[in-house]
Amino acid sequence: MRKALHPDFLAGSINSQKAILILSEIHHLLGFFTTSQSGPYSRSTHLGSETAMTSQFTRPLSKSTLALLxxxxxxxxxxxxFSLLILIGPYIGGKKRSHWLFRKSYIPSNPGEKVEKTPLYMMNTGFFMCIAQLLGSLSTIAFICLQFNPARSLDYALHAEPLIPLGLMYxxxxxxxxxxxHCFLALSYSAGTVSTRSSLHRLTTWDPPPILVNAVFTCVPVCMVAAILGTIVxxxxxxxxxxxxxRSTLEVLSRGSSDLKRLQNPSLPALQKISIQSDLARVQSELNALTPESVTxxxxxxYYHHWSQILFLVFMCITCLVFILSFVKLTEKLLLQGQEPISHSPKSHQFYRSQPERADSYLDLKSQSSAPMRTYLGTLKSDRQLLGFTVRAYATIIAxxxxIxxxxxxxxxxxxVIINPTWHGVITWLPTxxxxxxxxxxxxxxxxxYSD
Structure with a gap:
């Protein structure tokens, strides 16, 4: 007899790939339902009953994988x-906070110059980030729960779809x-505009115009949301x-298995055997009819799963690139500024419109441009805020x-991932x-x- 159906296919993030293996195995079992006179039904005991098939489909993941989950x-x-408490915090207690979603900030293209005509649209970073994290954690919880539940029953396993919470999680x-x-990039503007002709600081000296920042941080996320939601649906x-x-194939197989089991009864009358053989012939026909559609x-x-993973990969690479560039720009601005770090007070979210002090600090910094800059590691030791930015950024980059x-x-x-239990377990917990x-x-x- 051919090898048994693979047991774990409903327990991971690539269930569509597991299903192709299982149904391929099922259709290879069609030979057991032949109605020939040679009597191949003696092998039916190896096929097992519905209970045996259920145990094959609903066997849980390994203990180590379950522990990680x-x-x-x-x-x-x-x-x-924690995210929910931050969101509802302003509504409880006697302390009230101002609520806003978006603001306009006009920034100067260079110190002492007129502000840009196009404003930089600021978002309430704390609010939107809490919303994203709350929904992301809830999606992760739903995805993990769907890894435990297939062990309940075959019917539950054949109706669970972990691809939806997995896609929402991403x-x-x-x-x-x-x-x-966007928060890092906005803070780099408020850190001050530093001008120098040194080729070593071209990234820092060039501030992307607000219209470019607005376009990139609007169009790309909107396209990403539309594409990923379309992929999920x-x-x-x-x-x-x-x-x-x-489900249809297993239902037909279950009927055939029951008929084969009845056929093993030696005291069965000849007429009933003929009737059962006729039923098995119908089972054979139904399975043959299901084959072309199932293969398609x-x-x-x-095929769709393969290209959806490529789509996720492309969006994640773009996101990683934009994030790194924003963090590097903020870091270099803080290093070149060489003064106090940014404050997270409400004033830090309002960009300078035109300040003579800005121009004075710029001239002072330019006069010191020949002096060696503080090293990055040295700055981390003395600047706790830059250290905090760095730790958060590195942890995000690792994620x-x-x-990827x-x-x-x-x-x-x-x-x-389909046939190797070890790889299957890895691909189940790695997204979390x-x-x-x-x-x-x-x-x-x-x-x-929230606290500032």
Missing amino acids: VIFLLFHALIAT LFEMLAYWIMA HGSEGFGHVLSQL NLRAAI MVTS ACFLISIFRATD VSGSWSAIPVAWQCWRL
Whole structure:
């Protein structure tokens, strides 16, 4: 007999790929339902009953994988609670805070010059970042719970769709990264505009015009949200067809298994045997009719899954690049400024319109341009705020790199992920790691913005 159905296919983030393997195995079992006179039904005991098939489909993940998932579940439950408390904090207690979503800030292109005609649109970073983190943690919790629940029953496993919370988890993570990148870039403007002809500081001396910042931080996230939501909806619909096909196939197999079991009764009258053989012939016909449609759906599902992972990878790479550039710009501005760090007070969110003091500080800094700059590590020791920015940025970058690694594994090691239990366990808990890495700096940033 051919090898048994792979047990873990409904327990991970690539269920559509698992399903293609399972249905392929199922259709290889069609030979057991032949109605030939040679009597191959003696092998039916190896096929097993519906209970045996249920145990194959609903066997849980390994203990180590489940332990990791439980840890991440508790962690994200705490992060979600923390984010919710920050959001409702202004509404409880006697202390009231001003609420705003977007503001316009006019900034000078150079110290002492007139402000730009186009304003830089500021967002309430603390509010939007808390929303993104709360929804991201809730999506992670839903995804993890769907990894535990398939062990309940075969019917539950064949209706669960973890691709939806997984896609939402990626979406809200990327949105949180974009919000933090916009915060870094906005703070780099308020850190002061430094002008020097040194080729070593071209990135710092060039301030992207507000119209470019507004366009990039509006168009790219909107396109990203539309593309990912479309991918989730389309992928969920396709995966639903695969699960429906799988349920139909298992239902037919269950009937055939029951008929085969009845046929093993030696005291069965000849007429009943003929009737059962007729039923098995109908089972054979139904399975043959299901085969073309299932093959088409499965090929489409695995093809779509492959390209959806590529789409996630492209968006994550773009997000990582923008985030790194924003952080580097803020860091170099703080280093070149060589003065006090930025304050997170409300005044820090209002950019300078035209200040003679700005021009004076710029002239002082320019006169000292020949002096050696403080080293980055030296600045980290003396500037706690820059150290905080750096720790948050590095943790976020690690989270993005983890997500990129997860996408690459899903793209290039798809076969190993399907048939290898070790790789399957890795691809199940690895997406939750990236969200956990990013949750810490995002929650930290939200708390700093809330407390100041």
